Amino acid sequence: MNILVFIKQVADTEARILIKGDNRSLEIENKYNLNFFDEFAVEEAIRFKGKVKDSKISVCTYGGKKAVEALRTAIAMGADQAYLIDNTDLDTDDPLITAKILAGFAKKEGFDLILCGRQAIDDENGNIGAMVAEFLKIPHVTAITKLDVVDEKKIIVENDIEGGKETKEVQLPALLTTQKGINEPRVPLITGVMKAMKANIPVIDPVTLGLAKESLDRNASKIKILSYETPKGRPPVKIIDGETPEEKVKKLIKLLREEAKVL
Amino acid sequence: MDFSFSKEQVFFREQFTKTLNEIVAPHAATIDQEDAFPHEIFKKIGNLGYYGMRYPQEIGGMGADCTTFTIFAEELASVSISFAAIATMQCLMGTDFLFRFGNRDIKERVLIPAIRGEKIGTIAFTEPDCGSDLGAIKTRAIKKGDVYILKGRKLWITNAEVADFVTVVASVEPAKRINGLAFFLVEKGTPGFYTGQKIEKMSARGSVTGELIFDECTIPASNLLGEEGKGAQYLESILSEIRVMIAGLGIGLAKSAYRSAVMYSKQREAFGRSIGNFQLIQDKIAEMETRIRSAWLLTYYAAWLKDNGKQAKKEAAMAKLYSTETASFVVDQATRIYGSYGIAHEYPVERYFRDARFLLFGGGTSEILKTLIARECLKT
Numbered sequence: 001m002n003i004l005v006f007i008k009q010v011a012d013t014e015a016r017i018l019i020k021g022d023n024r025s026l027e028i029e030n031k032y033n034l035n036f037f038d039e040f041a042v043e044e045a046i047r048f049k050g051k052v053k054d055s056k057i058s059v060c061t062y063g064g065k066k067a068v069e070a071l072r073t074a075i076a077m078g079a080d081q082a083y084l085i086d087n088t089d090l091d092t093d094d095p096l097i098t099a100k101i102l103a104g105f106a107k108k109e110g111f112d113l114i115l116c117g118r119q120a121i122d123d124e125n126g127n128i129g130a131m132v133a134e135f136l137k138i139p140h141v142t143a144i145t146k147l148d149v150v151d152e153k154k155i156i157v158e159n160d161i162e163g164g165k166e167t168k169e170v171q172l173p174a175l176l177t178t179q180k181g182i183n184e185p186r187v188p189l190i191t192g193v194m195k196a197m198k199a200n201i202p203v204i205d206p207v208t209l210g211l212a213k214e215s216l217d218r219n220a221s222k223i224k225i226l227s228y229e230t231p232k233g234r235p236p237v238k239i240i241d242g243e244t245p246e247e248k249v250k251k252l253i254k255l256l257r258e259e260a261k262v263l
Numbered sequence: 264m265d266f267s268f269s270k271e272q273v274f275f276r277e278q279f280t281k282t283l284n285e286i287v288a289p290h291a292a293t294i295d296q297e298d299a300f301p302h303e304i305f306k307k308i309g310n311l312g313y314y315g316m317r318y319p320q321e322i323g324g325m326g327a328d329c330t331t332f333t334i335f336a337e338e339l340a341s342v343s344i345s346f347a348a349i350a351t352m353q354c355l356m357g358t359d360f361l362f363r364f365g366n367r368d369i370k371e372r373v374l375i376p377a378i379r380g381e382k383i384g385t386i387a388f389t390e391p392d393c394g395s396d397l398g399a400i401k402t403r404a405i406k407k408g409d410v411y412i413l414k415g416r417k418l419w420i421t422n423a424e425v426a427d428f429v430t431v432v433a434s435v436e437p438a439k440r441i442n443g444l445a446f447f448l449v450e451k452g453t454p455g456f457y458t459g460q461k462i463e464k465m466s467a468r469g470s471v472t473g474e475l476i477f478d479e480c481t482i483p484a485s486n487l488l489g490e491e492g493k494g495a496q497y498l499e500s501i502l503s504e505i506r507v508m509i510a511g512l513g514i515g516l517a518k519s520a521y522r523s524a525v526m527y528s529k530q531r532e533a534f535g536r537s538i539g540n541f542q543l544i545q546d547k548i549a550e551m552e553t554r555i556r557s558a559w560l561l562t563y564y565a566a567w568l569k570d571n572g573k574q575a576k577k578e579a580a581m582a583k584l585y586s587t588e589t590a591s592f593v594v595d596q597a598t599r600i601y602g603s604y605g606i607a608h609e610y611p612v613e614r615y616f617r618d619a620r621f622l623l624f625g626g627g628t629s630e631i632l633k634t635l636i637a638r639e640c641l642k643t
Contacts, residue, residue, distance in 0.1 A: 069274065069277070072274055073278070076278055187281075187282050187285060187286065187311060188278060188282070188311070189310075189311050189312050190311055190312030190313055190315070190316060190325050191312055191320075191325075193274070193275060193278045193279075193325075194320075194325055196274065196278075197270075197271040197274050197275060198271070
């Protein structure tokens with residue numbers, strides 16, 4: 001079986017991020033990681049491979065040259081092959097275009113199952129998986145917390161719903177996005193690290209995926225980022241003084257009523 | 264000239280750092296506090312295969328070069344000197360002579376499980392009355408038929424009370440002093456092999472250090488590792504690597520202390536400004552960073568020499584000397600920046616301060632290394 005895993009390299013949660021002068025682009029400290037939710041997808045693919053004979057895991061990302069590091073991490077964990085679809089000439093803000101490109105890759109590569117994280121922790125779009133599935137005209141289930149194999153054509157998945165769990169039977173080929181809790185992503189073995197260090201990762205030009213360049217570039221974007229803003233700084237802490245606790249409480253209640261307007 | 268690491272080395276560092284942050288870093292303070300061997304962490308890192316990194320792939324290793332091994336040491340030390348002492352002992356000194364001279368049985372029964380983290384190893388050179396002067400080793404090995412009988416005491420032995428096997432340096436011919444030494448494998452449970460006192464110490468706590476006693480300890484002659492009389496020669500052949508590795512530990516520890524100090528200089532305010540604005544604090548920061556960078560250059564230069572098959576004896580000694588002295592300097596400056604907090608257990612800089620002392624002795628004291636460096640300089 002061909003298992004495809006779509007991943008994304010994202011800024012580390014502790015990386016320093018600054019908004020550039022144009023307010024439309026970001027300067028990110030050189031600290032990147034494999035997206036948190038994608039680690040579950042890679043791990044689940046490895047576990048799936050352990051259950052279904054003759055399975056092969058290919059990981060793929062649409063990103064800059066640097067994203068090859070995230071692909072290597074997936075290989076270190078246990079993926080067999082990795083592909084980088086180079087976005088250098090086509091950097092777009094529109095997830096629809098990313099989904100189109102990834103679907104193009106999936107068609108070309110062939111697949112029985114596609115896994116990806118439920119969302120990327122940088123832009124939090126959370127829609128790539130579903131859109132790829134629509135482009136490929138295959139079923140999808142988002143944010144799964146359990147995956148059981150019935151046979152090579154059928155799986156059973158679980159996802160959380162308000163106040164409970166939902167269990168679904170899904171025909172393959174299908175696309176699933178992974179939620180926290182589905183597994184515990186492994187720490188790579190040194191043999192995996194070595195394999196990843198040496199792995200040859202092909203770089204793919206998106207226009208070779210049967211998609212017209214005009215439909216992929218910035219002009220084709222239906223979404224434009226207008227500006228970035230940092231969250232407003234918190235006002236300083238106000239220390240309430242007073243002779244007695246009673247007096248302090250009175251002042252506090254007054255402030256909660258008149259200033260904070262929460263009472 | 265090219266001062267950059269290869270892509271592979273960069274990737275290795277990233278992966279290993281992540282692994283350490285997940286498995287070791289959360290327990291670094293506890294290992295130090297409890298001063299107990301961290302069995303679970305030791306096994307976890309072993310199961311991932313890291314103890315074999317210097318050895319060939321056929322026996323579960325990675326075949327890493329000296330540069331990659333130095334990166335390994337640096338990252339370990341930046342998280343925990345205690346665990347770094349344990350892991351580097353397992354990777355290098357504790358297993359190297361088994362790999363080079365052990366017979367098939369020794370390799371299968373002892374070395375391979377050690378690489379997997381299933382057995383703990385160590386090496387025993389030092390004695391109560393002898394450290395750098397190996398010619399003065401009093402532990403005797405006497406051959407009787409197809410066995411050797413070991414008699415003597417070893418002190419300052421890393422992992423002493425928990426080791427499953429130990430490479431012991433003993434004299435087969437005391438009159439020949441340093442040319443009368445040989446290496447032997449002694450396994451836990453061998454009659455006449457005991458662990459003695461534990462040394463309570465301030466640095467590298469958790470890499471439990473203590474005494475080993477050999478009282479008519481009888482081992483098969485096949486436990487002789489290499490040849491009689493060549494012990495010093497064998498040791499010499501890995502000394503440069505040991506020194507570069509310890510230099511890597513120095514960089515790692517110094518970097519952690521430096522990073523903490525820089526962070527604190529930005530946060531802590533005095534007289535209405537963060538203390539990093541004061542020139543005397545800036546002086547410390549500039550000195551720390553410059554010395555760390557110098558130690559870094561010297562250390563990776565020595566590693567590069569080794570990886571390119573060049574003589575690195577003097578450079579490795581200089582790297583070890585300068586890097587470990589730098590670590591001592593940096594932890595001192597860092598704790599001064601922290602003021603009183605620098606001596607509080609609550610902050611890791613206090614641990615860094617204590618741990619830096621550990622690096623000054625093993626692999627040659629600063630005094631011995633200076634003698635060696637000067638001797639090399641005066642040769643020409």
